[in-house]
Amino acid sequence: MTVAPPARPRPDDSGRSVPPGGWLGWISTTDHKRVGLLTAGTSLVLLLLMGVLALLMRAQLARPEETFLGPHLYDQVFTVHGSGMIYLVMTPFALGLGVYLVPLQTGAPGIALPRLTLLGYWLYAFGALTLLAGFATPTGAHAAGWFSYPPLADAEFSPGTGSDLWIVGVCLAVTGAILQGWAVLWTILRRRTRGMTMLRLPVFCWAMIATCLMVIGAFPALLAALTLLAAGRADASLFASNAWNIGYQHLFWFYGHPVVYVMFFPYLAAVAEVLAVFCGRRFFGYRGTVLFLLVFAALSMSVWGHHMFATGQAANDYYSLTSIALLVPAGVEYFGMLGTVLGARPRPRTPMLFALAFIPQFLIGGLTGIMVGTPVIDYHVTDSYFVVAHLHYVLFAGSAFGLFAAVYFWFPKVTGVLLDEGMGRLHFWLLVAGTNLTFLPMFALGYLGMPRRVSTYAAFDGFGTLNLLAGIGAAFLAAGMAVFVVNVLRTLHARRLGRARPAGDDPWDGHTLEWAAPSPPPRLNFPADRPLPPVTSFAPLLDLKHREGGRA
């Protein structure tokens, strides 16, 4: 009879074995907070890089017949900007936020599948490097746009290693996202603390459930599409039939539309949490919001064809029906946000400013989304600057504002110190001015007939003034982002010197469990000597303050 050897201590479970320190500790960590920070931090660095590419494009388009980039370099720049923002910035940041926050919000000591989560980060980081490495090849980076339709993206029309690197890079990054999506979903389903029933999950966790379901359901379609593209690059005859050309578009958009909501729900939910906390009241219409987030996610899988109305090969009536039906769940989400704010007396701190601006600015993206979901309108505006304006109102004026609301809101939790309020406000106002000045003129440009992805335009087209305005707006955006970077670096520097004022565990009067943990949270999130408050609703800390007769 043999005795089983004692199991080796697992650092993420017992917390007894000491993880390595320094940079090795960061890159080999199984602590969800470190993986979340690596993911979100990497995506913020890439956000700045993609922003620089955007500035190059706006500089090129500020005047007619400008040639400072040259057509081929311009094509590389917009391809990497578009694919970078979607595959490498907005999606990973959303998942990184989930990896960091979901265990804290559900009262779990760690994430489910910690090694898989770390592997997800590494796939993403190497994917980003691979994609960007295209710029170092002799023929340059990939230049066929972020949706890379064949046959343009095949080996005949897009020769060069840059395109191969792009396919590999995107596949790696998307695989990483799928792994992190599984880990976050599994954490919510399996690692909740006592009393945390599904209908007591914070709004943010429910948004992550819907997000991860879409990641798991739709992202493999992109891997399939890119596999098809890779096969077609090896054997060009694959695309000698329309079935494969149009088939790629179907597969691509089966991923391409849900990813819009992957880049929206986590930010929407961050905004929802910020609105509730800074209004000092419960999020309004919680159950309806949760139910319709799931409806939203389900419907998102059936709308891809509205990207293809102009192909003449998609069922217009059906896709128009499903696309316009999205206004019902979207309307319910807005109902919840407005219901939370109306009649309250909000505290206008920086996170709240970003959250409040999110509401009207994103609405422009949503309302024009209904317009482009209408075939008659889409036939004119698709592939024009109208769509460029629409998608930037969704992703920049919307999601990016939610992203900054999240950064300012959770920064004290992550670091233990607050970002500077004055610089935060300056960042906010520069971004509001810059966003609207950059993207509002694009609606008019598209309506007037400017196609997207053109490296220049003729003087007699009459697009000069509006493009110049957009260029000036981009300068405001750049200034705002510079203020943000200085704010973060200065605050972190002061913290390192021990000069920063500690923010405390709960600087904003938070509602959810992460504010019951110390700032920054220790290895296992909630120290044994500080028991978690009882979970009686989706805002347990608000319940606690009510019971103690404190502020409401």
Add this chain to the structure above:
Amino acid sequence: MRQRHIFGTVFTVEAAIAGAVFLAVLGLLAWTLLRHRGGHPPARAAERAERPRLEAYYVGALAAFAVFLVAWTAWQNHREHPAAGPRPLRVDVTGFQWCWTFRYPGSPAHRSVTGTCKGRDMPTLVVPAGRTVQLRLTSRDVVHSLWVPGLRYKTDAFPHHVNTLTLTLDRAGRWRGRCAEFCGRRHHTMDFWIKAVPPRAYDRWAHGGTATA
């Protein structure tokens, strides 16, 4: 011109609705922020954060509105694409990197127009005003898209596939056409002219003459 007309109706209606919704939301937000700036006491957290009946009515109203929008715009879409009718003029349009070819299979002189789209060498698609024209679109290499912004309409041109687009230009005139689907390095130069001329002038042109509008 039918496309332009129907687009105008639908775009105006939807833009007006969108504008009204936007102003309503902005107004509500502004009102609540300004009203509670001054000396009003802070609102207490609502005891009930759910209003199920109100929410149900709201969802019902949204759904009814969505049904109206879908039905009405689908009807407009079908109105935009009527059957071609008897004997439309057929033009075979081929997009290629980076210009267009227009062939007239029914023309006695077998007219065919193409160009390089470099500088002023832009091809002109000549059609008779007032007559239904059927464009049969295809591509020689990658996906292109034929867009006439003035007509508010575009259709993609695929290789190994023919897309059909039927249009009627009510009056003589000249409009700019462009490629809308990104198709490579010289995508931005892939423009053409579409020119509608009186039917008699068109017939002269189809027999090998020149077309004057």
